[in-house]
Amino acid sequence: MVIIKTENLTRKFKELTAVDSVGLEIAEGECFGLLGPNGAGKTSLIRMITAISPPNGGSIWVAGKDLAKHPREVKAMLGVVPQIDNLDPDLNVMQNLLTFSRYFNIPRPEAYRRSLEVLRLFQLEDKQRSRTRELSGGMKRRLLIARGLLNTPKILILDEPSIGLDPQSKHMVWQKLRELRSQGVTQLMCTQNMEEAALLCDRVAIMHLGKILVVDTPEGVIARYVGSRIWEIEVEPSERDEVIEVLRRRHLEFEEVVNTIQVFNYDSQGLGGLPGRPRKATLEDVFFKLTGRSLVE
């Protein structure tokens, strides 16, 4: 079943079209990754889906409800985990959660019970009385995710869930997100971390200049655009021209990155005689291929 559906969704800022007629369908229970360089329009898209900024055109349906007509009902189903820390610095951890529960009209005893539950889930139960400014970056992020679960959301929307985390915290967050996924919580995440996307997401969309370029499983995207393996040739400057000449003659797809030439979508016959070695292709290779290596901003 489709739980989030957008049609011709468009958002403009004066001259710039940040989101350009985007159509997306996200299935209930899946983890969907939105990838793209800075300025691709991911945040604008998420802000529209979370009813924070209104679209200039198009429509959004969440669990069968038209977001434009029922923003409150839709937001009651969402758990939103922002990239920036917007915890209340003047309140302690427990007060942050109780105050947030109140926005959802969760009665006090139930709010307290759920707050304890999510704190335990993210191993923060002994921080109840701490001010949020005293928490480390990793704890703050865990608390932000915990806060996003207070209303037992159908859909969890995460903006860069593991950015700025040390490896331990990162893996813990990933583990929890996987658990939530297995409990049937739909997840929509923006991420620049290709490892994260490959590991967690059932499907990914690559976004560039306001448009969705491709939607598929991580493996599917990789196979379609770069092949499952990439042949890497490390070349000396003196051999470079010769190797490139050979690749061109054989009509092979390649890209030069510093002193390495990467060959995509090859078969072993076509490579005959060329030096180098294969490596497993990743989402990052697709990302570069579709969105380029130059800085977009």
Next chain:
Amino acid sequence: MRPFSWRFIRVWQRNSDVFLRLWHTEAPAFIAEPLILLLAMGLGLGGYIGAVDGQRYIEFIAPGIIAAYAMFSASSECTYSSFVRMEFQNTFDAILATPLNVEDIIAGEIFWGATRSVMTSVAVLTITAAFQLVHSPWVLLIPPFALLEGLMFSSIALFFTSFAPSINSFNYYFTLFISPMFFLSGVFFPLSTFPELLQKLSWIAPLTPVAQITRALFQGEFGPKLLPALGIIIGYTVIFFAISLVTMRRRLTR
């Protein structure tokens, strides 16, 4: 313009929770300052000034100070404090991700600013009672009236906040709008001292009708002649509440 819902109370509760944690950092502004002002101007300077409108000088300025400090409370709450919540702590963004919408946040901020006015008016009124300046039971209407005053000043302040580019912009608001009113709206001397043209102009300032009504309640001379003043306050409140719903929505949903 879109309407707000009862959910604004959640924003009010959030602000009140934070205030109850930190109220001691705000106390000097709404307790110590008016107290010092009553001592310095009322008792000190007042010793050199004869009767004003038939009363001791300290009795004349006491209600003016109540009105002015209630104005300061609402104004600082809906400028500096709202701006910090909006831009530095991203509190509004966090709230927008819940079933509350922009209008609920705006109404919550305005009603909270008005609540601060009520608290300040109660605090300053108590101080004036300690100076044995309170003689009329009508003073009991001053705190509810401060709620209306606070709604007006909060709405005007939040309107300014909706297009303030930085927190330093509020220096203009206080230097060019709030402070002139403090000195020129009948808090420290009767407006009848002014030339006629200035008297009329001073009625544009929203503090003038507030000072007039607060003084009338303080002296127990409440009557229908105050209706025009009440009308001005209600007019300003309705207009600026409505405009700030529109301009804040524009700022928060971009």
